[in-house]
Amino acid sequence: MAAGRESKLQLVHRHIRAFPDFPKKGILFRDICPILKDPAALTAVIDLFEEHVRKNHQHVELIIGLDARGFLFGPLLAQRLGVGFVLIRKKGKLPGSTVSVAYDLEYGKAEAEIQEDAVAPGQKVLLIDDLLATGGTLYAACELMKKQQAEVLGCMVVIELKELKGIDKLKPHSVFSLVQY
Numbered sequence: 249m250a251a252g253r254e255s256k257l258q259l260v261h262r263h264i265r266a267f268p269d270f271p272k273k274g275i276l277f278r279d280i281c282p283i284l285k286d287p288a289a290l291t292a293v294i295d296l297f298e299e300h301v302r303k304n305h306q307h308v309e310l311i312i313g314l315d316a317r318g319f320l321f322g323p324l325l326a327q328r329l330g331v332g333f334v335l336i337r338k339k340g341k342l343p344g345s346t347v348s349v350a351y352d353l354e355y356g357k358a359e360a361e362i363q364e365d366a367v368a369p370g371q372k373v374l375l376i377d378d379l380l381a382t383g384g385t386l387y388a389a390c391e392l393m394k395k396q397q398a399e400v401l402g403c404m405v406v407i408e409l410k411e412l413k414g415i416d417k418l419k420p421h422s423v424f425s426l427v428q429y
């Protein structure tokens with residue numbers, strides 16, 4: 249099983265591309281599109297997330313995905329686990345009553361929003377996104393979860409950019425990542 253895990257991690261790693269100076273000069277953009285294009289690599293991502301959740305967060309009730317690339321992995325994982333999936337979207341995209349939080353990005357500013365009735369008080373949730381950079385996005389998601397009185401079990405990302413220290417910003421919440429740069 250350990251060898252299987254290692255080869256899956258390598259497969260995921262091989263399917264991430266880097267683009268210098270996108271979307272702004274000085275940003276090295278880590279692109280997960282090749283993972284989506286390769287069914288084996290995508291399956292490896294979901295397998296690795298599933299293994300982590302089954303081992304560490306057996307009581308999870310909802311997977312919460314972050315706009316937009318968290319939506320690519322979150323529903324697949326939620327379906328595997330047999331739990332629901334909820335969207336946190338950029339402001340202005342969700343109908344009905346919403347709750348929102350503003351945040352800073354590695355290359356800009358944004359506002360995250362969730363439907364007011366999406367998560368019940370006390371529900372155990374895991375947050376998922378493609379990438380952790382400064383942690384601004386996942387921090388905003390944690391703030392939204394606090395407003396909803398949800399219990400955040402942890403955060404999961406495909407990629408962690410270690411030098412930006414997003415993990416520190418998210419403490420005491422844990423962050424599980426598959427690939428680190």
Ligand SMILES: O=P(O)(O)OC[C@H]1O[C@H](OP(=O)(O)OP(=O)(O)O)[C@H](O)[C@@H]1O
Nearest residue numbers: 315316317353354380381382383384385
């Ligand atoms: O840790 P942070 O500094 O907050 O950065 C990470 C976030 O930045 C990217 O999303 P982006 O806001 O560019 O939106 P997109 O997914 O819609 O492309 C990425 O998909 C994460 O959500």
Ligand SMILES: Nc1ncnc2[nH]cnc12
Nearest residue numbers: 276277278279354379381
């Ligand atoms: N360097 C990066 N590559 C891809 N997505 C990002 N989101 C924030 N920083 C990023």
